[in-house]
Amino acid sequence: MALFLGACATDKERAERAGAALGTFEAQKVRPNLPDDCRKQERSGVRMGEPLDTALIRTDRALGRANARVKRCADWHDQVGAGIDEGAK
Template sequence: MKPKSIVMALWTSVFCAACGLTDVDRVRAAGAAAGEVLAERTLPLLPDDCRRLSRSGVREGDRLDVAVLKADAALNRPNARTARCSGWYDQLKSGWHRGDVQ
């Protein structure tokens, strides 16, 4: 037998012996348990307020100064809503990473 053949035969037996040590059922059970834990952590629903759309309320024929005031007021509402929703989401995300979300 050539030295190269002996080395290959030894490596083959080492690889085959290693396959016998793997407990496939134990690995599958651990994967299933990890999946169940992650599945229990569901995101809460987004508040309805965060999905609302806003309109400026400007009508055809409004004077320019009135239209600007209406547009400003209309922008304040969605900006406040965006700040509220992003604050809620940031708090949710930080709890999610700590594992506090249920």
């Protein structure tokens, strides 16, 4: 009889155990820090008095570098997120 009654837990106790387990699980899903490269900002390097065609080329190259960085960082973020989501299953 004691074994039977010992297995009974109140709703509150079961909820507390479930909450603790869920909290532990959620704490393990912390994303790593963003790579330093993802925080870098680009400058065109255009100088006062430069011909407009040169300024346009410099600006276009800077924009290309910035767009490539955004894509790399977004891909990294998606891969990390997918790994965390897979671990949640």
